[in-house]
Amino acid sequence: xxxxxxxxxxxxxxxxxxxxxxxxxxxxxxxxxxxxxxxxxxxxxxxxxxxxxxxxxxxxxxxxxxxxxxxxxxxxxxxxxxxxxxxxxxxxxxxxxxxxxxxxxxxxxxxxxxxxxxxxxxxxxxxxxxxxxxxxxxxxxxxxxxxxxxxxxxxxxxxxxxxxxxxxxxxxxxxxxxxxxxxxxxxxxxxxxxxxxxxxxxxxxxxxxxxxxxxxxxxxxxxxxxxxxxxxxxxxxxxxxxxxxxxxxxxxxxxxxxxxxxxxxxxxxxxxxxxxxxxxxxxxxxxxxxxxxxxxxxxxxxxxxxxxxxxxxxxxxxxxxxxxxxxxxxxxxxxxxxxxxxxxxxxxxxxxxxxxxxxxxxxxxxxxx
Amino acid sequence: xxxxxxxxxxxxxxxxxxxxxxxxxxxxxxxxxxxxxxxxxxxxxxxxxxxxxxxxxxxxxxxxxxxxxxxxxxxxxxxxxxxxxxxxxxxx
Numbered sequence: 001x002x003x004x005x006x007x008x009x010x011x012x013x014x015x016x017x018x019x020x021x022x023x024x025x026x027x028x029x030x031x032x033x034x035x036x037x038x039x040x041x042x043x044x045x046x047x048x049x050x051x052x053x054x055x056x057x058x059x060x061x062x063x064x065x066x067x068x069x070x071x072x073x074x075x076x077x078x079x080x081x082x083x084x085x086x087x088x089x090x091x092x093x094x095x096x097x098x099x100x101x102x103x104x105x106x107x108x109x110x111x112x113x114x115x116x117x118x119x120x121x122x123x124x125x126x127x128x129x130x131x132x133x134x135x136x137x138x139x140x141x142x143x144x145x146x147x148x149x150x151x152x153x154x155x156x157x158x159x160x161x162x163x164x165x166x167x168x169x170x171x172x173x174x175x176x177x178x179x180x181x182x183x184x185x186x187x188x189x190x191x192x193x194x195x196x197x198x199x200x201x202x203x204x205x206x207x208x209x210x211x212x213x214x215x216x217x218x219x220x221x222x223x224x225x226x227x228x229x230x231x232x233x234x235x236x237x238x239x240x241x242x243x244x245x246x247x248x249x250x251x252x253x254x255x256x257x258x259x260x261x262x263x264x265x266x267x268x269x270x271x272x273x274x275x276x277x278x279x280x281x282x283x284x285x286x287x288x289x290x291x292x293x294x295x296x297x298x299x300x301x302x303x304x305x306x307x308x309x310x311x312x313x314x315x316x317x318x319x320x321x322x323x324x325x326x327x328x329x330x331x332x333x334x335x336x337x338x339x340x341x342x343x344x345x346x347x348x349x350x351x352x353x354x355x356x357x358x359x360x361x362x363x364x365x366x367x368x369x
Numbered sequence: 370x371x372x373x374x375x376x377x378x379x380x381x382x383x384x385x386x387x388x389x390x391x392x393x394x395x396x397x398x399x400x401x402x403x404x405x406x407x408x409x410x411x412x413x414x415x416x417x418x419x420x421x422x423x424x425x426x427x428x429x430x431x432x433x434x435x436x437x438x439x440x441x442x443x444x445x446x447x448x449x450x451x452x453x454x455x456x457x458x459x460x461x
Contacts, residue, residue, distance in 0.1 A: 005392050007404055052392045055399055082386055082399035107384040107401045145384020147401050173383055173456055174401060219456035 003240065003280040003289070005052030009081075010245040010256060013041065013072070014061040015360045018090045020125030021113065022354035023151050023186035023193055026061065027260035030360045035248045038068040040270060042075045044246055047275035049079035053244075057084045061248065064091035070103040077104030084109060086149070089135025090128055097142035107145035109176070110136055114150075115162040123155065125356040136170040147174035152203065152225075153193040154351065160206045167218055175218060177207055179225035183257035183313055189354040194345045200228050227338050231303065232310025232326035239288035239312060244279060246270060252278045254285055254312075261313035262322045288312050293323060297331045372446065375424040377460040379449050385457050387415050398457055405457065414448055418458070423449070 014035055015026055036044070045056060056076050063069055064087055076083045085100065085108040100108075112132055113123035120129035139146050148167050152160070160177065167175040179200075182190050195203070207222040214220060226233050236243050236255055245253045250270045253259055259267060265287070268278040279285055287293065291304055298309040309315075310326020318327045319334045327334035373379075381387060386399045396412030398405040407415065413433075417426045427445050431438035452458035 008402075054388075054390060054397060054404055055402075057402065080388065080391070082388075084401050106386060106399070109401055145401070147384075176402075215454045216456065216459075 003285070004242070006048075006244050006279060007053060007242045008055045008057065008244075009045075009048045009053045010057050010059055010243065011041065011044070011072070012059050012061065012245060012247045012256060013063050013069070014065050014248050016065045017060060017062040017088070017357075017359065018065075018126055019062070019088050019128060020356035020358065021123060021151070021185070022125075022189045022356055023153060023180045023184075024357040025181075025184040025186065025257055026357065027184060027257075028188060029260075030249075033249070033360060035066075036246075036250045036270070038071060040250060041068075041072050044250075044270050044275060045072065045076045045081065046079050047270075048244075049076075049081055051276055051279055053081065055082040055084065057086050059086040062088050062090060064088075064096070070099045073100060073103040073105050082106050087111065087135075088124075088128060089132045089139075092135045092138055094138055094141070097138045097144065101142045101144055105144055107147065108139050109147045109149045110139065110172075111149045111151070112163070112166070114156045115159055115166040119156060119159075133170070136172070140171055146170070146172045147176065148172045149176045149178065151178055151180050152195070152223075153180045154195045154199065155193075157195045157199045157203050160203050161210075164206075164210045164214075164218075164220070168214075173218060174221065176221045176223065177203075178221075178223035179203075181223075181226065183261055183317070185355070185357045187317055190341070191345065192351045192354040194227065194341065195225060196346050197228065197342070200225055226311075226314075226328050227342060229328055230330040232307050232314075232328040234307045235311035235314075235326070236308075238290075238308040240279070240285040241289070241308075244275075244285075246275075252282075252284075254288075257313045258284075262316045265322075288323070295323060295325065297329075298325050301331070373423055373449060373453070373460065376422050378420055378422055379418045379426070379453075379458050379460055380420070381415070381418060382456050382459045398452075400457060410444065411448055411452075414445055415458075420461075 073083050083106050085105055087108060087110060089110050113120040117129040121127045136146060150163050180186050180193050186193060211220045239254050245256045251259055251267045252270060258265055266283050268282045268284060294309055298304050310328055312322040314326050315324040316322035318337050325332040327337045384400055390397045396407040417429055427438050427441050431441050449458055
């Protein structure tokens with residue numbers, strides 16, 4: 001099929017990060033190392049704009065680790081891209097914030113692990129909560145639009161009201177309350193992170209009530225825990241339809257988790273190919289584009305253009321075949337794989353300790369930093 | 370939420386950018402992880418959110434399009450109200 005135009009680029013400029021969140025979506029193992037250079041990224045940003053991209057998110061890892069971040073933001077702004085920084089806030093002081101603002105940064109999404117310092121630091125595996133509070137203030141003072149991002153899971157989901165209170169207190173205009181999705185490190189720690197059915201029901205009520213109460217003041221974006229749904233999420237609004245990701249190594253992916261979840265995905269790299277060719281012509285971007293690739297029950301399903309068969313990475317991780325219907329769907333012959341997990345989670349059983357995310361080392365293995 | 374007052378001054382909320390999509394020539398609102406493609410009415414309203422009041426904005430639109438302001442007010446209120454609920458527009 002003909003390639004549509006992409007709208008947004010996720011620029012994962014580094015895998016390095018001072019935090020060790022057990023739900024990180026970064027790969028657990030890296031086969032190679034070597035980050036793209038400043039000029040590589042500048043070329044990628046310009047090619048993305050030419051391809052039709054309107055918005056770029058700088059992410060990682062922790063993007064502030066790279067000293068050339070402001071330079072990349074400036075290049076993106078010069079190419080008329082909307083620039084969004086997805087950050088832990090570690091490494092942000094008044095000078096850095098001002099540098100980013102002058103470069104043209106439109107907005108920042110600051111991650112928080114919880115509202116409470118002890119819980120937040122335990123989840124991050126590092127003492128970072130207090131520094132995040134400083135970062136929020138610094139961003140506001142620099143005139144950068146502030147959003148907060150919380151990843152929600154069993155250990156913090158009961159504190160949703162307090163997280164919303166913190167959003168109000170810090171003067172953020174938007175908050176993302178995203179139930180953890182199970183890829184990367186989160187998949188490894190699934191049994192510890194997945195909330196119970198009761199927790200999920202209560203959280204949904206709290207989020208709905210807060211949305212109504214704060215409409216026009218704070219935009220609340222609640223991401224559902226898909227294991228508890230009966231229809232899959234419309235992942236990426238379709239493979240290779242709107243989004244592309246470039247990872248720190250220069251691999252271009254339909255989504256950030258595809259390289260680790262789908263081992264046989266043929267990876268294309270910006271060092272070897274143009275972004276335009278990769279988006280339009282590569283095997284990886286065309287593999288699940290449109291509806292031709294779909295098996296039953298998706299192929300004849302009236303909802304196939306609404307949820308696009310769900311998530312290819314989830315199908316791969318749970319069923320071993322990325323072309324299967326997302327097992328979250330109650331029409332999937334593999335739904336039992338999800339139900340079995342839910343039964344375990346909802347039985348009275350102590351949770352295992354989670355494993356913290358580790359940083360990549362020069363030999364490609366992962367080790368504590 | 371209360372009805373928008375005539376003297377309210379609509380403006381884009383913090384972190385929201387209005388620009389022309391080079392691929393379509395149409396207006397889009399860009400904000401963190403979001404894009405709204407505007408219809409012509411939305412675009413014409415938003416380019417006039419430059420500090421003037423709601424009633425001045427309606428008068429200007431009515432003049433430019435040669436229509437009766439009374440027929441426009443409800444549409445403008447609805448469009449801006451919808452964008453306000455999504456935190457894309459605010460009022461001074």
